[in-house]
Amino acid sequence: MPKGFTLWFTGLSGAGKSTLAEAVAQELTKRGRKYDILDGDEVRTHLSQGLGFSKEDRDTNIKRIGWVASKITKHGGIAITAAISPYRATRDWCRELISQEGGFIEVYCAAPLEVCERRDVKGLYKKARAGEITQFTGIDDPYEPPLNPEIILETHKESVAESTAKIIQTLERLGYL
Amino acid sequence: MPKGFTLWFTGLSGAGKSTLAEAVAQELTKRGRKYDILDGDEVRTHLSQGLGFSKEDRDTNIKRIGWVASKITKHGGIAITAAISPYRATRDWCRELISQEGGFIEVYCAAPLEVCERRDVKGLYKKARAGEITQFTGIDDPYEPPLNPEIILETHKESVAESTAKIIQTLERLGYL
Numbered sequence: 602m603p604k605g606f607t608l609w610f611t612g613l614s615g616a617g618k619s620t621l622a623e624a625v626a627q628e629l630t631k632r633g634r635k636y637d638i639l640d641g642d643e644v645r646t647h648l649s650q651g652l653g654f655s656k657e658d659r660d661t662n663i664k665r666i667g668w669v670a671s672k673i674t675k676h677g678g679i680a681i682t683a684a685i686s687p688y689r690a691t692r693d694w695c696r697e698l699i700s701q702e703g704g705f706i707e708v709y710c711a712a713p714l715e716v717c718e719r720r721d722v723k724g725l726y727k728k729a730r731a732g733e734i735t736q737f738t739g740i741d742d743p744y745e746p747p748l749n750p751e752i753i754l755e756t757h758k759e760s761v762a763e764s765t766a767k768i769i770q771t772l773e774r775l776g777y778l
Numbered sequence: 779m780p781k782g783f784t785l786w787f788t789g790l791s792g793a794g795k796s797t798l799a800e801a802v803a804q805e806l807t808k809r810g811r812k813y814d815i816l817d818g819d820e821v822r823t824h825l826s827q828g829l830g831f832s833k834e835d836r837d838t839n840i841k842r843i844g845w846v847a848s849k850i851t852k853h854g855g856i857a858i859t860a861a862i863s864p865y866r867a868t869r870d871w872c873r874e875l876i877s878q879e880g881g882f883i884e885v886y887c888a889a890p891l892e893v894c895e896r897r898d899v900k901g902l903y904k905k906a907r908a909g910e911i912t913q914f915t916g917i918d919d920p921y922e923p924p925l926n927p928e929i930i931l932e933t934h935k936e937s938v939a940e941s942t943a944k945i946i947q948t949l950e951r952l953g954y955l
Contacts, residue, residue, distance in 0.1 A: 605853070637849055647845045648825055650838070661827070668824045669846055672814055676782070676855030 603634065605674040606704030606777045608768070609695065611686045611747060613739050614725055615717035616710035617756035617764070622683040624765040629679060632778060637673055639666050641684035654736040660691050667695030675702035687738045689745040704777055708768060709750040712757040714739045751775075780811065782851035783881030783954045785945070786872065788863045788924060790916050791902055792894035793887035794933035794941070795860040801942040806856060809955060814850055816843050818861035831913040837868050844872030852879035864915045866922040881954055885945060886927040889934040891916045928952075 608625065610618040622638050629636050641662070645652065648665045652658040663686050670680035686692050692707065699705045717739065718726040729737035736742045752771050754764040772778040785802065787795040799815050806813050818839070822829065825842045829835040840863050847857035857876075863869050869884065876882045894916065895903040906914035913919045929948050931941040949955040 635853060637852070648842055651828075665825055669849060672846060672855075673849050673853055675814070676812060676850055676853040678849075678853030678855075 603677050604703055604777060605677040605679065606706060606772075607670040607674050607680040607682065607695075607699045608706050608708060608772075609670075609686070609692065609699075610681070610683045610708045610710060611692060611750075612710030612712065612756070613714060613717045613744055614685060614737075615720045615722050616712040617754070617761070618683040618685075618710050620761055621708070621710065621754070621756070621764055621768070622681045624761050625768050626681060628765065628769050629778075634679055634778075636679040636681055638681045638683060639669060640682070644669070644684065654742070656688070656742075660688065663688070663691045664694060667698055670695070671699045671702050674699050674704070677703075685738050685744070687742065687744045689747065692747065704775065706752065706771065706775070706777075707747050707750040708752040708754060709747050710754050710756045710764075711746070712755070716757040780854050781880055781954055782854040782856065783883060783949075784847040784851050784857040784859065784872075784876045785883050785885060785949075786847075786863070786869065786876075787858070787860045787885045787887060788869060788927075789887030789889065789933070790891060790894045790921055791862060791914075792897045792899050793889040794931070794938070795862075795887050797938055798885070798887065798931070798933070798941055798945070799858045799860040801938050802945050803858060805942065805946050806955075811856055811955075813856040813858055816847060816857060816859045816861070821846075821861065831919070833865070833919075837865065840865070840868045841871060844875050847872070848876045848879050851876050851881070854880075862915050862921070864919065864921045866924065869924065881952065883929065883948065883952070883954075884924050884927040885929040885931065886924050887931050887933045887941075888923070889932070893934040 644666050649662045652662050673680040696705045728734045729740040738744050821843050826839045850857040873882045905911045906917040915921050
């Protein structure tokens with residue numbers, strides 16, 4: 602059975618998490634591997650409807666993602682998570698849980714706030730600055746960057762292809778692919 | 779890769795779901811297969827904290843179990859669910875979802891109410907009759923038995939060993955083991 606693992610993207614809204622998750626997924630498909638992308642929106646639909654964006658609700662949501670990822674990892678699958686997952690302690694809780702079942706690779710999409718805000722793909726930063734949405738990571742809610750991620754991607758400087766190649770190379774080097 | 783499947787127990791509280799889930803799990807371990815038991819209590823801890831026992835909340839809880847079971851099944855694992863899952867339409871929703879990823883085997887633990895109530899392993903029927911807990915399946919909330927389950931177990935007449943053997947034989951016959 603192939604070794605299961607979780608590829609855990611973290612970074613600000615607009616830092617490239619979902620785009621890279623999809624790009625990595627395409628590479629995995631080429632290699633005949635099955636995966637599941639657990640992004641913030643999908644999980645909020647299936648697992649966390651009714652939760653808001655307070656610290657407590659965010660933690661609950663991220664822990665649920667971590668729990669599902671641990672199950673996928675246990676059974677030899679590949680879980681790709683693409684939620685902001687802003688709090689370090691909560692990510693470390695997930696690392697601990699998932700590492701008991703297989704691999705855990707934290708991928709920090711390090712584009713700084715000013716770049717993400719300039720891109721503003723979903724128009725959310727504008728709304729956050731206008732006070733239309735609150736508790737928005739980077740504006741009025743903190744983002745705690747990882748201290749020792751397995752992969753750091755300078756998504757404000759690298760192309761999607763370059764970042765994807767770095768991830769795939771790391772997965773190969775670590776023996777997951 | 780082995781074919782993933784979900785073994786979906788359903789039946790009243792005290793009908794033997796968790797006992798049989800554990801007994802089947804032992805057989806799977808002997809065969810070198812990995813599994814996850816998703817019982818009502820575990821899922822309420824990890825995925826559904828805050829949900830109650832209204833029809834809507836029960837449905838949400840069961841659908842979350844179904845969603846996680848579908849992920850385990852997709853990756854070639856074995857999910858064993860042991861929640862009461864009282865509503866037929868909700869079980870059928872899960873069957874539909876999980877069948878897209880692998881096998882779905884519904885196991886109806888058919889011990890009737892009077893037997894379950896006489897056993898009253900957790901003391902819950904007594905509390906329900908006394909009105910200390912409400913919306914209790916079989917007392918003041920309905921249980922809708924499956925119309926076409928893959929396996930029916932007369933858990934009020936059969937021993938645990940007999941019921942377990944029936945399940946394993948069916949899994950072998952259907953090509954899952």
